[in-house]
Amino acid sequence: MSVEELLVSAPGKAILHGEHAVVHGKVALAVSLNLRTYLRLKATTTGKVSINLPNIDTFVCWDLSELQPLTQYFRGKRDEIQRVDGELVRILRKFVGATNENLDSCFNAFISNHNILPSLTVSVWSELPTGAGLGSSAAYSVCLAAALLCLSRVIPTPLKECDHTARWCQEDLELINSWAFQGETIVHGNPSGVDNAVGTWGGMLRFLAGKIIPLNRVPLLRILLTNTKVPRSTKVLVARLKDKMNKFPSIMTPVLDSVNAISCQCEKVLSEMTSQPITGEHYNILEELIDINQHHLNVMGVGHPTLDMLCRVTLAKGLHSKLTGAGGGGCAITLLRPETHSMVVQNMVQDLKDCGFDCWETSIGGPGVQQHSPLTVKQEIMEILNQY
Numbered sequence: 182m183s184v185e186e187l188l189v190s191a192p193g194k195a196i197l198h199g200e201h202a203v204v205h206g207k208v209a210l211a212v213s214l215n216l217r218t219y220l221r222l223k224a225t226t227t228g229k230v231s232i233n234l235p236n237i238d239t240f241v242c243w244d245l246s247e248l249q250p251l252t253q254y255f256r257g258k259r260d261e262i263q264r265v266d267g268e269l270v271r272i273l274r275k276f277v278g279a280t281n282e283n284l285d286s287c288f289n290a291f292i293s294n295h296n297i298l299p300s301l302t303v304s305v306w307s308e309l310p311t312g313a314g315l316g317s318s319a320a321y322s323v324c325l326a327a328a329l330l331c332l333s334r335v336i337p338t339p340l341k342e343c344d345h346t347a348r349w350c351q352e353d354l355e356l357i358n359s360w361a362f363q364g365e366t367i368v369h370g371n372p373s374g375v376d377n378a379v380g381t382w383g384g385m386l387r388f389l390a391g392k393i394i395p396l397n398r399v400p401l402l403r404i405l406l407t408n409t410k411v412p413r414s415t416k417v418l419v420a421r422l423k424d425k426m427n428k429f430p431s432i433m434t435p436v437l438d439s440v441n442a443i444s445c446q447c448e449k450v451l452s453e454m455t456s457q458p459i460t461g462e463h464y465n466i467l468e469e470l471i472d473i474n475q476h477h478l479n480v481m482g483v484g485h486p487t488l489d490m491l492c493r494v495t496l497a498k499g500l501h502s503k504l505t506g507a508g509g510g511g512c513a514i515t516l517l518r519p520e521t522h523s524m525v526v527q528n529m530v531q532d533l534k535d536c537g538f539d540c541w542e543t544s545i546g547g548p549g550v551q552q553h554s555p556l557t558v559k560q561e562i563m564e565i566l567n568q569y
C-alpha cells in the first residue's frame with residue numbers, strides 16, 4: 182500500500198528514578214505521560230522535502246535535486262546502514278550548514294529514509310515543552326522513525342478504515358524503537374534508550390542497559406509536573422556528568438550505585454502497593470526516595486537553583502519533589518498523596534506559578550506510538566498541522 186498521508190503520535194515521559202545513572206548502566210523507572218508529539222507526513226508532487234517544526238520555530242525546504250548528492254553516501258550500502266555513524270552525521274551537518282543545535286532535528290528526517298528520495302512534507306507539533314526533561318526529543322524521534330519506516334514500506338501502516346487509532350506488532354515496535362534510538366543519538370550524543378522505549382511502548386517501564394521490562398501492575402499515582410522554564414540541553418548535562426565521572430570515579434560511582442538501589446527499592450514498594458492495601462508508610466518511603474535521589478542529582482551536578490526552590494515550595498505543603506529527565510532546569514515531579522486535599526494542591530500550584538513556573542497535573546501511562554485517523558486527533562492539533 183502506498184503511503185500518501187500518515188498521522189502518528191508518541192508520548193512524552195517522566196523518569197521516577199534513575200535519570201543519568203541509566204546512561205551508565207543503572208536501573209531507571211520511567212512512565213509515559215498523556216502529553217504527546219504528533220507528526221503528519223504527506224507525500225507530495227512538489228519535488229521538495231519540507232520539514233515544519235513550529236515548536237522550535239524551524240522550517241526547512243529542499244529541492245530533491247539538492248538532496249541527490251547525499252545519496253552517494255548510501256551507494257552500495259543499501260542494507261548495511263542500521264545506525265547513525267559519525268561520518269553520516271558529519272555529511273548531513275555540513276549539508277544543512279548547522280550552526281544551530283535546533284537543526285539537529287532535521288537530520289533525523291534522513292536517517293531511516295536512506296533508500297528513497299521521495300517528495301514529501303513532514304510537520305510536527307508537540308504538547309510537550311521541548312528541552313524540559315519530558316522526553317520531547319524521544320517522542321519526536323519515535324514519530325519520525327514510525328512514519329519513515331511506513332513510508333519506505335519496511336513496516337505496514339496498521340490503521341484499518343474503521344479504526345480510530347492503531348498500533349504496530351511487537352516486531353515492528355522493536356524496529357521503530359531501534360531507529361528512534363538512532364535519532365536520540367543525534368540529539369543526546371549518548372542516550373540510554375529509556376526515553377525512546379517509553380515513547381514506543383508507553384506505560385511504566387523498568388529499563389536496564391537496553392533491557393526493557395514493562396511494569397504492568399503499578400498503583401495509580403497522582404503526579405504534579407512543574408516546568409521551571411529554565412532552558413537546558415540533555416546533551417550538555419549528560420556530558421557534564423561524564424566529565425565528573427572521569428575526574429572522580431571513586432566518588433561518583435557510589436552515588437550512581439545508590440541511585441540504582443533507589444530505583445530497585447521504589448519498584449519493590451510500587452509492587453507491594455498493588456498486592457497489599459496501600460498505607461501511609463508506602464507513601465512515606467516513596468517520598469524519602471524522592472528526597473534522597475534529588476540530593477544525589479545535585480551531587481551529580483545536574484541540579485539548578487530553581488529546582489531547589491521548587492522543592493522548598495512543595496515541601497512547605499508537605500509534598501516531595503525531584504527533577505525529572507536531564508535536570509539543569511526543566512521539569513520536576515511532585516508526588517501527590519491520596520489524602521492531599523485539592524485546596525492544598527491548588528494553593529501549592531499558585532505558589533509555584535508565582536515563582537514563574539508552569540504546572541499541570543497529568544495522568545500517566547498513556548499508550549505508546551500510534552497511528553491515527555485525523556478525526557481522532559484534537560482539533561487544535563490538526564489545525565496546527567494543517568497549516569503546512
Ligand SMILES: Nc1ncnc2c1ncn2[C@@H]1O[C@H](COP(=O)(O)OP(=O)(O)O)[C@@H](O)[C@H]1O
Nearest residue numbers: 234236286307311312313314315316317318415
Ligand atoms: N516537537 C519538536 N519538533 C522539533 N524538534 C524537537 C521537538 N521536540 C524535541 N525536539 C528536538 O529535541 C531537542 C530537545 O531534546 P532534549 O534536550 O533531549 O530535551 P527533552 O527530550 O527533555 O525535551 C530540541 O532542541 C529539538 O532538537
Ligand SMILES: C[C@@](O)(CCOP(=O)(O)O)CC(=O)O
Nearest residue numbers: 200201314316372373506507
Ligand atoms: C538524562 C537522561 O537519563 C534522560 C534525559 O531525558 P530528557 O531528554 O531530559 O527528557 C539521558 C538518557 O537516559 O539518555
Ligand SMILES: [Mg+2]
Nearest residue numbers: 316318319415
Ligand atoms: Mg531528550
